[in-house]
Amino acid sequence: MKHFLHDTKQRRLLLGLATVAVVVVALVAASTGTATAQDVPERDVVEAEVTALMQEARIEGAAIALISGGEVAWTLPLGVRSRVSGTPVTEDSVFEAALLSKPVVAYLAQVLSDAGLFDLDRPLADYLGYDRKVADPRLFEVSARTALMHSTGFPNWRPAGGDLLIEFDPGTMFSYSGEGFVFLQMAMEEVTGRTLESLVTEYVFEPLGMTSSSFVWKESFADQLAVAHDSDGNGLNKFTPAEANAAFSLHTTVRDYATFLLALARGDGLSEKGRMALTTPQMSAEAGIYWSEGLGLEPRREGQALWHWGDQSGYRSFAYVTPNAGEGMVYLSNSENGMLILDRLYELLLSGPATSIAWLNYESLDDPGYKLGRRLLDALADGGVKAAFEAYDAARADLPEEAFVEESLNTLGYTLLRQSRVDEAIAMFELNTVQFPESSNVYDSLGEAWYAKGDLDKSLDYYRRSVLLNPANESGKAMIVVIRDRLAQNRD
Secondary structure (H helix, E strand, O other), X not given: OOOHHHOHHHHHHHHHOOOEEEEEEOOOOOOOOOOOHHHOOOHHHHHHHHHHHHHHHOOOEEEEEEEEOOEEEEEXXXXXXXXXXXXXXXXXOEEEOHHHHHHHHHHHHHHHHHOOOOOOOOEHHHHOOOOOOXXXXXXXXXXXXXXXXXXXXXXXXXXXXXXXXXXXXXXOOOOOOHHHHHHHHHHHHHHHOOOHHHHHHHHHHHHHOOOOOEOOOOHHHHHHEOOOEOOOOOEOOOOOOOOOOOOOOOEEOHHHHHHHHHHHHHOOOOOHHHHHHHHOOOEEOOOOOEEOOOOEEEEEOOEEEEEEXXXXXXXXXXXXXXXXXXXXXXXXXXXXXXXXXXHHHHHHHOOOOOHHHHHHOOOOOOOHHHHHHHHHHHHHHHHHHHHHHHHHHHHOOOOOHHHOOHHHHHHHHHHHHHOOOHHHHHHHHHHHHHHOOOOHHHHHHHHHHHHHHOOHHHHHHHHHHHHHXXXXXXXXXXXXXXXXXXXXXXXX
């Protein structure tokens, strides 16, 4: 059984909200957790190898900062912030950190708890004044701790236009949820009477010296912005949040996030109880990965490495650090191709077991499915849908059979959807239904594409087919309700 993040339908929830990468790395002996000079890769060697990887993956820029022995040893900006302008990446380049926002919010919650300003065990619904007589009683089992451990029972995000429903009893299992962090944010803001941005500035950014970080857009970022790019290298419109979102709106630089990661690993600014909450396994996320109150944990011989990743339109990122900051890696990218080299970066820069990389299950440069998808994207650019269909058939001559699995076309379809190339996405999803006519997932994807197109009747038809093939498809059932309601409103 696949982990939920491995499923394309789940992963695209994380992908929905090109190319500069930022890596913070420290190498250390795995058996002792203490860095030695020979463990640290040479700056010039890293520059040559990562530059080659970027070129192969069609990544425009990268910046690397090395952490060794509990401090930032050096930085190495590479490439450009924008394919159009050709402006170089620097240490001061600002990226959307995307889901790397969550560890910062988790740290804030522990600091507020240590200060007696926020009770991590009190139901968040109590803070927000929900009526116990009418609300789902399970809502009052959702605390800050369950939100931080991703065990609220909430989906990652509610269906467009739909209600936020509790899908399982809180505290009983892991299921990644941005909604849980937003619910936590609302409670922290309510109890303190302050915005998340003001709280994180006072309790995190200022004490740690993170001078170029914010959960809201600042005009000063414009001159240093690492522009987002799609998988073809086209620039994307900038997300400029006026209000903070705990799940994904952090903007930061490589130096700032490295500073935060070091503080997190050392427990700076935290009580021992708070440090343990962030660094101790609390919830199994399966496949050898656990979650603390805010971060993924990768077991190593010297203890639990802390890690998280980021994935948002045009940006990809990854952060990893071992106990006491022996070694680690922070990778920020402004490319939708950013994760194609993540496995190689881990192998090049870290000494750990890479359990976290396997758990994330991103495509890599070596994946046959990626190679097929890249050919089809090139064919679409050169000759349209017909050329892509021909390229799909022609690829059977030299690509292995494992390239022609359901996920290959599904991943390509969602790549096209994120680029607003809806008609091409529909064509790829339709091809997938021909190849895998008994799959519930391919019809669900096609239903989503027709929904994006605005054809509610076709969307409803494909969602129905998906649910008929898999009656356990709860997200498909929810979309059927949403579409029926919209059709009824249109008739009225």
